[in-house]
Amino acid sequence: MRWSEEQIETRLGEIADALAALPGEPPCLVGIQSGGAWVAAALNERLAQPLPIGSLDVNFYRDDFDTRGLKRSVKPSDLPFEVDGAHIVLVDDVLMTGRTIRAAMNELFDYGRPASIRLVVLFDIGHRELPIRPDICGETLALPPHQRVELRGPAPLVAEVRTIRPDE
Amino acid sequence: MTLAPPPSSRVQLTEDGKLRHFLSVEHLSRSLLEEILDTAASFVDVGDRAIKKVPLLRGKTVVNLFFESSTRTRSTFELAAKRLSADVLNLDIAKSATSKGETLLDTLRNLEAMAADMFVVRHQDSGAPFFIAEQVTPRVAVINAGDGRHAHPTQAMLDMYTIRHYKGGFAGLKVAVVGDILHSRVARSQAHALNILGAEEVRFIGPKTLLPRDVEALGVTVFTDMIQGLKDVDVVIMLRLQKERMDSALLPSEGEFYRLYGLNNDKLRHARPDAIVMHPGPINRGVEIASEVADGPRSVILNQVTFGIAVRMAVMSMAISGQESAHGQPQGDLDGR
Numbered sequence: 001m002r003w004s005e006e007q008i009e010t011r012l013g014e015i016a017d018a019l020a021a022l023p024g025e026p027p028c029l030v031g032i033q034s035g036g037a038w039v040a041a042a043l044n045e046r047l048a049q050p051l052p053i054g055s056l057d058v059n060f061y062r063d064d065f066d067t068r069g070l071k072r073s074v075k076p077s078d079l080p081f082e083v084d085g086a087h088i089v090l091v092d093d094v095l096m097t098g099r100t101i102r103a104a105m106n107e108l109f110d111y112g113r114p115a116s117i118r119l120v121v122l123f124d125i126g127h128r129e130l131p132i133r134p135d136i137c138g139e140t141l142a143l144p145p146h147q148r149v150e151l152r153g154p155a156p157l158v159a160e161v162r163t164i165r166p167d168e
Numbered sequence: 169m170t171l172a173p174p175p176s177s178r179v180q181l182t183e184d185g186k187l188r189h190f191l192s193v194e195h196l197s198r199s200l201l202e203e204i205l206d207t208a209a210s211f212v213d214v215g216d217r218a219i220k221k222v223p224l225l226r227g228k229t230v231v232n233l234f235f236e237s238s239t240r241t242r243s244t245f246e247l248a249a250k251r252l253s254a255d256v257l258n259l260d261i262a263k264s265a266t267s268k269g270e271t272l273l274d275t276l277r278n279l280e281a282m283a284a285d286m287f288v289v290r291h292q293d294s295g296a297p298f299f300i301a302e303q304v305t306p307r308v309a310v311i312n313a314g315d316g317r318h319a320h321p322t323q324a325m326l327d328m329y330t331i332r333h334y335k336g337g338f339a340g341l342k343v344a345v346v347g348d349i350l351h352s353r354v355a356r357s358q359a360h361a362l363n364i365l366g367a368e369e370v371r372f373i374g375p376k377t378l379l380p381r382d383v384e385a386l387g388v389t390v391f392t393d394m395i396q397g398l399k400d401v402d403v404v405i406m407l408r409l410q411k412e413r414m415d416s417a418l419l420p421s422e423g424e425f426y427r428l429y430g431l432n433n434d435k436l437r438h439a440r441p442d443a444i445v446m447h448p449g450p451i452n453r454g455v456e457i458a459s460e461v462a463d464g465p466r467s468v469i470l471n472q473v474t475f476g477i478a479v480r481m482a483v484m485s486m487a488i489s490g491q492e493s494a495h496g497q498p499q500g501d502l503d504g505r
Contacts, residue, residue, distance in 0.1 A: 057210060073206065076210040110218065
């Protein structure tokens, strides 16, 4: 299964509309490196009023450092706005276990105390291991445990389902 | 035909080439040194946040094993470990167990029994951290915090970080290291690192009596005339002149040394106009560097200290990560979404 640039565009358009319709003060977008940061940037281009935007690399906050070690290309997190009191919209490409989102929320709280955090994802592929659900989701899929959605970008954004090897 | 890797890289790296001890930059690959610098870059802004900590090494125990005292190096390692959320034990061995007759190995076994995950070792004898890395139980990472005249790899890497930060890279750079090269473990490590990272020219500047004999083997150009040596350099690294060397007949006098090799604005004019000035600290004002330079606009000496914490965080987390991957049970599956 694959998603063309146009199909991803359609999903992004729908998410951007839902984002603009959120009640309350305008939020700040925070994309999770690297796929989530691409999605956040693409969403911001589609908003009539662009939002403050930042990115997080959650590698220093992962719960599997003991078994997987440090990933090679950790990028600096970049939050060019005050997190204290901000309404944050976390953006990721694919939601699965929820552990990345847990790590991202922990990292956010080391920058300050946000007023609220919402979650936007392009794909939700199930297999959740934590009580986390998206507020806005582009597409929900039921994939067998050995399959993932892989987003390629930053431009153009395309996606496909990939079968993972057991050691990945 | 493939050559066996040189010993230092064999001890320092896992089978798949990840860092598991950090003992010397010599024989390490350019990509590994760049990985250290890149990882450090992502730790730099942790120091600017409201909460200056990441939970990466939570529950790990780091032991600072200092056989030779060095408050400054020890404090930056301690701070680096604490910013990674590790627990830190500082042992000033110079004043403790060995003076009661305990052997180095017995001391090590005792610390391992306390379930330490990392030893940060400073020792007056060259090679001591290698010995410890070879003797230590698997799973314990060893970081060299300076051994004899041999190496001070984290200092060299923080210098590389500083140079890359201000100069953007190493291609085409001319770097001068000035002063007491003979007794400096930092100068050796710097020469190795600069050559691995592809600097155009590394110069050692100092009096003949303070230059080691094997110096050309390090891939450096030697100058005894400071003015000539500084011509067109992009980076000037001043070394600390150890006061105790003054009495050892290697030098005529402090005043004479300052006249010939002390960095002042007048000498600095010969370097490139955008040259930066570095110093591993602590500085001796009026001995190797004038206050007008140390506090001047080209000095990045205090920035080196800030970057040093991030570089040590990078090396510590990479080494512990390497130990985990060498000995841990890699779990199948999961990109951890």
